[in-house]
Amino acid sequence: MAISLYNTLTRKKEILTTIEPNKVRMYVCGPTVYNKAHIGHAMSALVFDVIRRYLEFRGYEVQMAMNFTDVDDKIIKRAEELNVDPFELAEGYIEDYKKNLEDLNILPATYNPRATQEIDQIIRMIEGLIEKGLAYPLEGDVYFRVRMAPDYGKLSGRNLDDMRVGVRKEADDRKEDPLDFALWKAAKEGEPSWESPWGKGRPGWHIECSAMNFHIFGDSIDIHGGGNDLIFPHHENEIAQSESFTGKPFARYWVHNGMLQLRGEKMSKSIGNIISIDEFLTLHSADSFRYLILNSSYRNPIIFSTEAIESAEKGLDRLRSALKPAAVSATGASVQITAALNDQMEKTESEFIAAMDDDFNSAGALGTLFELVRVINFARDSGASADQLGSAQMLMKKLTGVFGLTLESAAANKSDTAEPFIDLLVSLRQEMRKQKNWALADQIRDDLAALKVVIEDTREGSSWHWA
């Protein structure tokens, strides 16, 4: 079995073959750090986290880079508004973002390059492009000659002459062609800048990704990822620059996630319909967001809503239910039951892999996980012992781990120090139940429920967990 993935470049699913056997070089476009990150950014980071985890599960060594664009017009503008140093502003948001990713259980990238740390490489690349006649300096700026790149438009399926140039953005008529884009921007007074052969300035947006890729990975990478809003112009321009510079194919597979929507529109800072990652995490668990994404297909838009997250939390509860221990008095389940458990384990593992191999079909894979949940719970109800449930529960943990789910309780206010006291209350309540003091027993249950502590009574006694 092989992994297939949808390649934006060819608009079809292709079998994954890598430059070096068993190694994947993957680059994902990270954020421009001029503000707090929102859950749309989180979706993209999460999608590629799951892809990365799955590739590792399938035996690949994954080298992953995610960049920070830490110098650009918006950072400069915002720093001016706040009257702070633009580098410090960017640094602060980078730290915030790394914290966000950690909170979301997103594995750190192997490399986190930044535009400002690649200036030398960027300048060398621009010089190379000028030498080849593919770029030209203009009053301290440098532009890329789009029409000189032979297959410009191949990623986004665009024909240069069909595009409405200057409709929304005023055309700059100094440029040879309105579609030419900036590789280097001359600095205005007081702006952050670096010395270059064309005077003081800073890199254009697209070149940093090409330079960082070249620096870290060389001419070619296996997978280049990002949101589908980056296909044009950003990724198109990256291809043009990189392939013009090296003469080699840039990325073998282009993978793009769909947009997270809120109130019928793409979540975006400029539209203003955003929920920051911090805000989200004060109200909901990281797992619930991950579940929401996993239960959809990464290439399609996902509608964010409170209802969707609540439904996700319930789905997670159900996944967690499979991990509950065997009954204390369990005497062991019949051969038929354990055989069914073994069959389902095999079925779930193979269906999980088949689904994920097919362009990371996480929703399909999740479906087969729920079938295992049902069989595990049935076995437990039928008296299966801890031993008999053990390997199936291990499989659950293994596969949900590939998804990056923690399956930890969602309660935000859970506290380790309270646990002995809760245990005490629960055992006192047991005494009351023995004495058939239902009123008081029920009151304790209700009051604890209000504190997000859920009591469950079984034949063997009561257990509790955080809501």
Place this chain on the structure above:
RNA sequence: GGCGACGUGGCCAAGUGGAUAAGGCAUGGGUCUGCAAAACCCUGAACAUCGGUUCAAAUCCGAUCGUCGCCUCCA
């Protein structure tokens, strides 16, 4: 105007030529329980519309309607 993705039960969603059309959430009935909760069992309900190709279409082709993204900074 150009390019692209998509439309499956009440909601989310898998499935891309032949299946009983997964799964989750919600709903209804039952088992269990002091009552709950949890779990288990049973249950109803879906392929946007219209044509076409085919022995056979949710799946392929065309048209129509609708939704979203990109063509401007964007994950």
